[in-house]
Amino acid sequence: MAYPPAPQYPQSPPPQPRTRPGSVTxxxxxxxxxxxxxxxxxxxxxxxxxxxEDTVTEQLLSDPELAESGLTVENISxxxxxxxxxxxxxxxVMAIFYVVLALLVNKGKRPARILSWILSGIGLLCCGIGGIVGQLGSMTTNVNGQEYQDEATQAIEDATPSWVNIVDWLTLIVLIVGSLLIIILLAVPASNEFFRKDEAPMGPYPGQPPYGQPGPGQPGPGQPPYGQGPPAP
Structure with missing residues (x-):
């Protein structure tokens, strides 16, 4: 006697791949x-x-008072x-962190989102580093009670190529604006949805058959219990 096949119940569909929003891109x-x-x-x-370094050292040591103070070329160098x-x-180092975090953010990794906020905050607060190259001479050198801030500043400005200053200030501006954009764009609703953790679909407990299927040692639907034969015709 043929038995009807066990009924099949629809299974939970697999989670759909997340679409990366424009804010994350x-x-x-x-x-x-x-x-x-x-x-x-x-x-x-x-x-x-x-x-x-060579140009600044030469200009500073040309000052008679500085030369007589005992400050050597090695000190300045x-x-x-x-x-x-x-x-x-x-x-x-910051560039390496930015590249690594960009790759992880692109994949929707939640820790990368948090670390991006932290790194952007540090870059925003410490963005003055970008201007240190142009303001390096503002570090005052005090020799025998005389400050050589103006001399050092002017010497560095004269010795630094103009294209280096342009690149430096461009980096400073991008670092400030970019840090603000990263902090804001990672907090918008579209980004929140992209980084939200996917919930696993509900299913049977481990070791249990799918819903609607007989358990171990149980007859299937429409089958007589074990030990009993089919009904007499």
């Missing part, structure tokens, strides 16, 4: 653009560091090398 490209400018600024600093390397290093 804008965040990703803003992070990539910011990273690119940071790298360019860092390379520019490393490329011009030696020539700027170490100060400028440390400052340039520090700024360029910060630029490169």
């Amino acid at each position: 804008a965040v990703v490209w803003t992070q990539i653009l910011t990273a690119a400018l940071l790298v360019i600024s860092g390379i520019a600093l490393f490329a011009t560091m030696s020539s700027v 170490q100060l400028m090398t440390f400052t340039f390397a520090l700024i360029a290093g910060v630029y490169v």
